Amino acid sequence: MSYTIIDTCTGCGACVRICPTRAITGKKKDVHRVDGNLCIECGACGRICPSAAVKDRFGNVCVMVKRSQWKRPAFAGDTCMSCSMCIDACPVHCLALSEAGKPKDPHGYPWLKDEKACIGCGFCEAECPVGAVTMVVPVPKEEPVKAKPARKAAR
Template identity: 45%
Template sequence: MAHHIVSGCIGCGACKRICPTQAISGEMKTIHIIDSKLCIDCGSCGRVCPKNAVRTEQGDIVFRLKRADWLQPQISQERCYACENCVVACPVGALAMKDETLPLTENYAVLASPETCISCGWCFDNCQFAAITMEVPHASH
């Protein structure tokens, strides 16, 4: 499964800059291309596209969204078993364990670098303990 870019692309390069796997190629002011072998289907390219020129494999538009409105993982300390599945799954290294010196029974995952989170949901998908929800950050305050 991979996203693709349609003819509305203006070649601004925003998608290319945010892609965590360097799956997007193209020169400025030319239509960019997504390499389906490298695309991890995170959708971050579409969330930054000013022309809504990114489509899912099914052809649905991935709409531009202000970064402040991107979903981010909210991790329940009580439900987290410190398995590190979410940390390993994160393609941008935004998650980490709270403190590696703590015993496993006291440790838990945290969103260590919220500014690098691309809202892909891989942490949520890989959590076996339902300890992660994806929410708009300001909604949780």
């Protein structure tokens, strides 16, 4: 089972660029194709397609989501067991183990090293046995430069 591309495809190539397994092929401005043998159903093509031309395995047309609103993994340090299953599950290798442990807790913990590469597939969440990974829509961070004077003013 895999994702498929329907006739509304305009051949923009956005899916080709994001597909982590290079399963999508096609000429520019032509309808693209998904190689079912390579597709791992990460759904990135569906989320990025601007012309609603991708169907998931159940035949539903995927809805485009703005990339900044794609879900990203958040890690719960206290339940995480440092087993690195999430790191192995990631098809774009955007997760890594922290490099230095603390003296009291010398284990390395996973973190989102390459935020821009994350395609929001949620495989890390699905493969974690202890539920230490949750996919959340990122909250825009406040600029630290702006935050500083604000705090001073409050005093």
